Amino acid sequence: MIVEQNVSLAPHNSFGIVAKARELVRVRSEADIVQLLADPQLAARPKFILGGGSNIVLTGDVRPLVLKVEIPGRRVVEDGPRATVVEIGAGENWHEAVRWTLDQGFAGLENMALIPGTVGASPVQNVGAYGVELQDRFESLDAIDLQTGRIFTLDAAQCAFGYRDSVFKHPPPDAGSALGMGLAGRALILRVRLRLPKPWKPVLGYADLERRIAETGIRNPAARQVFDWICAIRGSKLPDPRVIGNAGSFFKNPTVTPEQCTDIIAREPGIVHYPMPDGRVKLAAAWLIDACGWKGKSVGNAGVYEKQALVLVNRGGATGGEVVTLARAIQTSVYERFGIRLEPEPVVV
Missing domain, CATH: 3.30.43.10 (Uridine Diphospho-n-acetylenolpyruvylglucosamine Reductase, domain 2)
Structure with missing residues (x-):
């Protein structure tokens, strides 16, 4: 230690x-x-x-x-006819882990390429992109109780995954609550196991990917091709944190009822929206922020990225207070115009 x-x-x-x-x-x-x-x-x-x-x-x-x-490790736990299960240490870089699975010939994570962060953080946020979320590929994880030192295993149901949500984002109701009621600040994830399905099918239901198919004429892309497309798409829209400080998508895409969506469309016909399996409708937070005129604007040294309104950036020397002030101003604008409250993804410390 x-x-x-x-x-x-x-x-x-x-x-x-x-x-x-x-x-x-x-x-x-x-x-x-x-x-x-x-x-x-x-x-x-x-x-x-x-x-x-x-x-x-x-x-x-x-x-x-x-x-x-900083816990390392990558290994294949099981390679059967219906799926491959891999186990990855919590300290491994997520994107490099995705690349490693493809190098081993195992597909299924390619849509989540270039998501920043570590493997151990991926279940906390239930990371996802371009139609695939971690919960879609999750098998189990091992964690350690920071109060007792006990190591335990959780499956997907016990992780209580939601949209950018999990049991790890919620504190225990009280100091004497049973393990599993909420694990924020109480459990440290050690390693994550992912189930990669066989046979593999590409997930291509997003407009950016459909455009790539139309441009290239490749209608049945291999997993590595999808990976390359995702890297190119994200690279064209999102700033590299090594060059411009940022935390990726700053706000969650809000969901509304079909009736609410119909009302908004009547006022804003161009709003970008996606129907959800549960009947609700997801609205593009980036569109809402852009419609309020925030793209490219700044508060002090914190700004909204010129190419993607969902990303807040450090223009050089920004403080956390400036980022929070900018985020709150954006939330106020969106609520005043659309009646929708945007929820930040990052944790303010």
Whole structure:
């Protein structure tokens, strides 16, 4: 177990916001957590779990003990006629893990290429893109209880996946609640197992992918082709965090009833919307923000990306406070015009 003092978190959050961790522990195995919990002083400290830092907005120095998850590992657990199950360490980079599965000849994650962050963070957010969510490929995960040191396994039902949601985003109702009621701040994910289906079928139901098919004439793309398309599409729309600080999509796409959607369409015929399997309708948050005139605008050094209104960026030296102020101004504009409340994806720390 490595404990570091006064660690700069600027390299560890994709917004590139300047902040420090008073103390940071690099977690490279479950043994590190066991050792930490055996130390009375460290065990008693409030803790903040940090993966790739791609889904947080830091508004100041972090006082809780930061647990920087760096657990490695990639292996095939099962390769059967109906599916391949792979197990990946929580500290592995998500995009590189997607690339690795394809290199091994296993398809199914290609639509989620270039999603920033680590594998351990992917169940927390139930990451997804272009018609595929983590829950569609999820088998199980192992985590460790930060109170007791007990290692436990959860399946998809126990993770309570929702749209950019899971049991890991909700705190226990009270200090004495049973494990599983809510695990935010209580459990650290160690490794994730993903089930990649056989036979594989491409998921191509998005307009960007349909345009690629029309441009190339490739109507039955291989998984690697879909991966390349997704990388090109995302690269053309989204800024590279290594160049321009950002946290990817900042707001969730809101859902409304068919009646609400009909009412909005009557006022705004061009609104981008998608019917959902449960009968509700998903609205494109980027369209709502753009319609309110925010694309390219700034508050201090925080701005809305010129190519994609759903992405807030650090134009250089932005503080977490500026990002939060910009986000709240956008929420107010969208609510005043459309009566819809946008919900941020990143966690404000």
